Amino acid sequence: MQYNMQNIKEFTTFAWIDFCQPDRATLDKIAEQYNLDIFQIIDSLEHGHLPKFEKQPNYNFLILRAFTSTIEHGATTINDLSNKIAFFYNDDKIISVHRSPFAFLERIDIEFSKTEDLLIYLIHKMVGSYQSPLNELDKKIEEFEKTIFLKDYSKVSLEDLYFLKTQTRITKKLLQLFQNVTNQIEVSESNKTALQDIKDTLLNLILNYDEVLENANNLLNSYHSVNSQKSNDVMKLLTIFSAFFLPLTFVAGIYGMNFENMPELRWQFGYFMTLSIMAIIAIIIYFWFKRKKII
Template sequence: MKKIFASRDTHGFDWIDLTDPSMEEILDISKRFALHETSIKDCMQPDHLPKHEIVDGYTFIIVRVYTQDPMNDADTIQELTNKIAIFYTSDYVITVHRTEQPLIADVKAKAIDAGGCKDTICIVNRIVRASLLTFEEPSVKLAQSLDYFEENVFLKQRKAPVLRGLYYVKRKVDVIKRLLILSYEIIDKIDTPKQRNIYTRDLRDQYVRMQNIYDNLSENTAQLLSAYFSIASHRTNEIMRILTIFSVFFMPLTFIVGIYGMNFHYMPELNWHLGYPIVMLVMAIITLAIYFWFRKKGWL
């Protein structure tokens, strides 16, 4: 679907927005504005990573925005984000995306309807900034998820689905962190000394802020996973220690029982009148001796 947000006669530049365009619409736009075929190919790839390049006199940018309602187990770039392709010069801006993007309508309302932008650089700057801001809410949710899993790791250790949840949190953080790293070139090319202003500086500050947030989330996730495995290992060692202590208690008792369980006819203790209570007393004395020995060594 093709929308005209701005025209050269009214605003001094054209802004054409294409939502899920057909091949005919794309070819028509490419012929009208002399867009290179490699840019068109990249524009139509749904899983293309962020990029910034100058081709035949125009600038081509791909940004990715966070999906509004991703599935809980979504952990890939295509599942977590959507792509927006931007072609621009000083005379026009062309935005292409497969699904409706609220941020495009929001930028249009503030930049065109309210007269907030007078040139195409301002439009592109606002779109890139809005795309970065889509990762802010997920960062809050991921931080809350980490707090939840941290509580379960350290305070409620018997709760089951901790490792699976941590895996998906780590995957989401890593995917978004990778996208932010790849988006650095876009920010760096927009905020150049030639076209630097308060808006481009704000864009860079926003990028640095989001990068720091996800760096922190990535570090916390790695530390929590390490702590989880350490606690699980400690818990296993504790169980083995308890089982070993029980086995030490029962080894001498089992030895005594094994001796008197042998089917030899001439065993003098079998004919003793007090044989049974004496053996039981010996077993009790051995058990107490082992107990006090463990206590002295600090093993209990």
């Protein structure tokens, strides 16, 4: 895979070098040129690497993941939902490495005085990528609730509910890892307020995702409860019909045997009497069910 040098930008006091889709040979050259650790280079190439922070004598190494999928795609893994950016930075330069293009990396017209300023700006953009899927998940939860409780629950796909719950759970874990790494980052006094703002945003997102996850669990339980209730209603209806027709079938079965010594067969009003008995039995069963509040 050939690499595409996405951006080389010179600021007043530092340089930013951004690599998109670099191959291993290119990264080996970067490691040699800028004296970077080879194992961290390998980490930056690894497709599914989780967020991490490592402090080296000459630079800091940081991996973070931004949300890059959409809820409709039905993604259920970290790799499907997000993509990572690896940062190598010190006071003189910041090197970013990523496989997928990011729009916020391409449109930066702000002048930064320190690498910290640019790094915090990029972290802020990565944190912001989790807000849109949160809104989509919350909206889907409301739609499912309306369908289950106000419309026809059978129109809700159990598979869709599973994807919604799984996406919420994985994204929440990603944010928790993001938060853990952010707490390890050290910045100068002038950037502590900006970093704290990122931490507050992360905490708020985690709490919101936790609420959506709880709603998704409740929704799934409600779906099963409504489904079970519908099944119980059907069984109840069948039981009521059985309770009505079982004694009537018993009476009809006795008088359908046609034995010779059945005097009722020769009665002038035997047929009407039997029908009356069957009607009385049905009425008694009906009022018994009403008294017991079964129907």
